[in-house]
Amino acid sequence: MRILIVAQYFFTPEQAGSARLHELGRRLVADGHDVTLVTGMVDNSVRRVPPAYRGRVRVREILGGMRVLRVWAYPHYRESNRGRLLHYASFNLTSLLALFEWRGYDLVLATSPPLTAGISGWLLSRLYRAPLVFEVRDLWPQAAVRLGALRGRRVIAAAEGLERFLYRHARRLLAVTPGIGRYLVEEAGVAANRIDVVTNGFDPAAFRDLPDPPVGRRALGIEAGFLVVQAGSIGPSDHLEVLIDAAARLRGERDLRFLIVGDGDGRAALEQRARTLGLANVEFRDTVPRRQVGQFYAAADLLVCHIPAFYTPVALSNRFLDYLGTGRSIVCTGPGDMSDALTRCGGGVAVPPDDPEAMAEAIRKVYRRGAPPRTSAVAASALFSWDAVYSRYQAALLRAAAVPSTARAAGPAQEKA
Numbered sequence: 001m002r003i004l005i006v007a008q009y010f011f012t013p014e015q016a017g018s019a020r021l022h023e024l025g026r027r028l029v030a031d032g033h034d035v036t037l038v039t040g041m042v043d044n045s046v047r048r049v050p051p052a053y054r055g056r057v058r059v060r061e062i063l064g065g066m067r068v069l070r071v072w073a074y075p076h077y078r079e080s081n082r083g084r085l086l087h088y089a090s091f092n093l094t095s096l097l098a099l100f101e102w103r104g105y106d107l108v109l110a111t112s113p114p115l116t117a118g119i120s121g122w123l124l125s126r127l128y129r130a131p132l133v134f135e136v137r138d139l140w141p142q143a144a145v146r147l148g149a150l151r152g153r154r155v156i157a158a159a160e161g162l163e164r165f166l167y168r169h170a171r172r173l174l175a176v177t178p179g180i181g182r183y184l185v186e187e188a189g190v191a192a193n194r195i196d197v198v199t200n201g202f203d204p205a206a207f208r209d210l211p212d213p214p215v216g217r218r219a220l221g222i223e224a225g226f227l228v229v230q231a232g233s234i235g236p237s238d239h240l241e242v243l244i245d246a247a248a249r250l251r252g253e254r255d256l257r258f259l260i261v262g263d264g265d266g267r268a269a270l271e272q273r274a275r276t277l278g279l280a281n282v283e284f285r286d287t288v289p290r291r292q293v294g295q296f297y298a299a300a301d302l303l304v305c306h307i308p309a310f311y312t313p314v315a316l317s318n319r320f321l322d323y324l325g326t327g328r329s330i331v332c333t334g335p336g337d338m339s340d341a342l343t344r345c346g347g348g349v350a351v352p353p354d355d356p357e358a359m360a361e362a363i364r365k366v367y368r369r370g371a372p373p374r375t376s377a378v379a380a381s382a383l384f385s386w387d388a389v390y391s392r393y394q395a396a397l398l399r400a401a402a403v404p405s406t407a408r409a410a411g412p413a414q415e416k417a
Helices: 020-030 081-101 117-128 142-146 153-169 178-186 213-220 241-249 267-276 294-299 318-326 337-345 356-369 377-384 386-401
Strands: 002-006 034-040 058-063 066-071 107-112 132-136 172-175 195-197 226-231 256-261 282-285 302-305 329-333 348-351
Touching: 002 020, 002 081, 002 117, 020 034, 020 066, 020 386, 034 081, 066 081, 081 117, 107 117, 107 386, 117 132, 117 153, 132 153, 132 386, 172 178, 172 386, 178 195, 178 337, 195 386, 213 294, 226 294, 241 256, 241 267, 241 356, 256 294, 267 282, 294 318, 302 318, 302 356, 318 329, 318 337, 318 377, 329 337, 329 356, 337 348, 337 377, 348 356, 377 386
Parallel strands: 002 034, 002 107, 034 066, 107 132, 132 172, 172 195, 226 256, 226 302, 256 282, 302 329, 329 348
Antiparallel strands: 058 066
16 A cells, blocks of 8 residues: 655654654555655754754655655744744645655545644645545644634634544544544544544553663662652643642652653743742753653653643543553543553552642652552553554554555665655
C-alpha cells in the first residue's frame, strides 16, 4: 500500500516530542508499505527551526525507511495569533510541493493538531484521488478556545466549520484516545463505524533494565531520598502549578523531593512560583532527547502526570504511557482514559484534576508506605507497546484503503534523498 502522511509536526528519536509518526511509520515500511511523509521544518518541542533546515524551502530525507519531505512554514508563531495563523496557512501552501513528488497513493493520512493540516490532507487526497483518513490527536478547536489561543466569534465559528468539514469528508477517522472517540460520536455526530481508536504507545525495551531508584538518583547527582518526577512539556495548558502547590504542602516531609523535567511556555512562571513559595524541595531540569528520558524515570520512586480538568476525560498522554512502561508507581488525574488504563495495569492512584490538596495527599500516602506499589509493565506492554498499537494502526489503514490484508506494495527505495 502506498501511503502519504501529512503532519505539520514530526519528531525524530533525537528530539523530545511524540514518537508516534516515527514508530508507526517505520513499522509500515518494515511491513512492505511505501510511506511518504510531508511535514514542516520547525522542531515544535523547542519551537525552533534546526540549523540544517534554515534558509531552505524543501528538504528531502529518508528516516525510518520513510521518504520525508520537509517544507518551509512561517516559523515565528509564538509571538501572536497572526503569526500562528501564518504558520498554519504557509504550511498548507508549501505542503502542496508533495505534488512534485508524484508517486500515486492508495491513501492520504492527515494528522491533527493543528486542525488546518487537514486542509492539506483533503486537497492532496482529492488531487491524488485517494481516500482521506483524518487522525484526531487533540480536540481542536475546543482546546485552542479553552486556552485562549483562538478568539473571536467568527474565527471560532470558522474553525468549528472546518472541523465538521474534515470529519464529513474523511473516509475514516482515527481517534488517539477512547475519550476522543467518544467525543467524535457523542458531540461531533460521527458514526461509530467510521472511527478507529489507535492510541499512542511506548517502547518496552527502553525501560526494561532501569536500575533501582537509589542507583538512578546517584547517576544524576540527586540527593538521596524519595523522588517524585514529572517529565514532559510544560505549557499553560498543563496546569502544573498544582504540582508546585502540592510540593508546598509537603515541604515538611523529610527527604521527599520533586523533580520537574521539561521546557515550554509555562516553565518560567512555574519556576517563579516555586521561588516565591521558597520551595527547596523542587528542582527543574531541561528537556532531553526522548532516548535519554529514561534516566529520570530510573531515579523516580513515584511518577506524576497531571492533566487539567477539561482534558482529563480524553487524555492518554505520551508521558503517562511511558510511565506505565517503567513499572514505577504513578499518580495521575481522573476519572478518564488515564485512570482507566491505570486500573488495568495497577500500581497507582488517580486524583481529581486541579486539586493540589488531593495531589499532595496521594503523594504523601505513597511516600509513607515505604515500598511504593508498582505498575505491571507486562500488562502495559500488552496494551500499549508500539508493536501492539501498530497492529491496530495497520488494520485501520487497510480498512480505509479497502486493500486486502495480504496485499503489499514493494518497499520504498532506500537511496538517500
